[in-house]
Amino acid sequence: MSACWFGDDRLRVSDRHCADSIVSVLQTDGYWEASNDTGLCATPTTGDRFRAWIAADVFLNL
Structure with missing residues (x-):
């Protein structure tokens, strides 16, 4: 996944860090x-x- 910048120069937190x-x-x-x-x-x-991941059924697909 490529980096995603917010308007105020913040980098989006990686999915891996959020999952951890x-x-x-x-x-x-x-x-x-x-x-x-x-x-x-x-x-x-x-x-x-x-x-967001619950809404997308991410955990049901693990």
């Missing part, structure tokens, strides 16, 4: 704020990506 952050959250019994502790992906980004 989501796994970390699930391992802590759904404590979403724990995603900040991983240093991989901010809490809002983790939640946004998780909801």
